[in-house]
Amino acid sequence: MSSRLFTPLRIGELELANRIAIAPMCQYSAVDGSMTDWHLMHLGTLALSGAGMLTIEATGVRPDGRITSQCVGLYSDANEAAIKRVVEFCRSISPIRIGIQLSHAGRKGSSQRPWEGRGPLEPGQGAWETVAPSALPLAAGWPTPLALALSEMESIKQSFVAAAQRSASIGLDYIELHSTHGYLLAEFLSPLANRRTDDYGGSLENRMRFPLEVFAALRKAWPAGKPLGAKITGSDFAAGGWTPDEAVVYARELKKLGCDYVTVSGGGTVLDAKIPVGPGYQVPFAEQVLKETGITTGAIGLITDAQQAEQILAGGKADFIALARAMLFNPRWPQHAAVTLGVEAAYAPQYERAAPKAWRPGRTLGKVG
C-alpha cells in the first residue's frame, strides 16, 4: 500500500521522511526564557514519534515578546545554550527535523499561564507593558498596549534577526515565523488590531509591510538553503477581520521573499471570534492558499485521524499536515497512523518491537529481553 502522508517531502534543502509535522506548542515551563528538563522530556517524547518535522514552541525574540513569564525565549546566551542542550538530546535519539517558531506576543504578552487563568498579569505578578501596532486592548479588562514607534519596530526586527543568528548557531533545521493567532505580526496584519494611519496601517499592502520586512530580514540572516516558513492566518473568524483572500495575497508576497512553506491557521486576534471548531475546520484556508499561490502548504486544525489526514493530502488540499493536540494526546500518532494506512513508520531501535508487525504469533521474544 502507498500513502501520501508517508511520502517524503522536500522543503528547501531539507528532506522530510513524511508529511507529518508536529505543530509548535507552548509549554509555559521555561525559567527566564530558558528551556528546562520539561522540554527535554516533552520534545524528546515527540522526537520519537516518527513524524517528519518538529517545531519548537513560540519562542520570544525578546523578554517582553514572550506570552507568559514562563515562555521560551531566544535572546540570551543562556537561552541559546538551553535550547542547544535539548536539540542535541533530540538529535541523539531521532532523525526528526527540528525547527523553531520565532515570535513576538505583542498585546497578548504579559499573560498568565493557561492553568493560572489566561488573563493579563496583575501588577506584582511580573507584568510588563505590552506593545502593538495600535493602542487597542485585546479585550475589555486587558491593558492598553503602547502603539509602536518606527524606531521600536526596527529594534524588534533586529531582535528577530538576532534570534535567527542564534538559531543558526544552535544548528536548527528551519525557522517558522509566527504571524497568526493574534500575536504581534498578526496584529499588524489584521484590521481589527491595526488602526495605524502611517505606512504600516490601512490598506492590505500597508498592514503586510512590517511582517514582510521582518520576514525579509530573517531571510537575509538565515542560511539560504535552510527553510524559512511562516504560520499565517486563514481567518480572524470575526466581522471586519482578516480573510482567506488576504491570506492568499500575504502568502504570495512571502513566497516572493523566499518563504519555503506556510501553515494556515486562524483565530486569536479578538477574544469574541466565532470559530466553527470541527474536524479539519481550517483545511479550506490551506486549500485556497495552496491552489492560488503554489507555495508548499500545511493544513492544521483538528486533524486527528489517519484517514482524514491521508484524504486531505490525497485530495490535493495541502502538502503536509500539522498536528498539535492529537500529538499531545498520543505522541505515537504517526506510528499508529502508519499501521492504519498499511505502511511502515520509523521507530527508535530500542522500540522496534513495539511495531505490531513484530507481534505476529510465532515470533518469539528472542533470546534476550
Ligand SMILES: Cc1cc2nc3c(=O)[nH]c(=O)nc-3n(C[C@H](O)[C@H](O)[C@H](O)COP(=O)(O)O)c2cc1C
Ligand atoms: C498546548 C498548546 C500550545 C500551543 N502553542 C502554540 C504555539 O506556541 N505556537 C502556535 O503557532 N500555535 C500554538 N498552538 C496552536 C496549535 O499549534 C494549533 O495551531 C492548534 O492547536 C490547532 O491544531 P490542533 O487541532 O491540531 O490542536 C498551541 C496549541 C496547544 C494545544
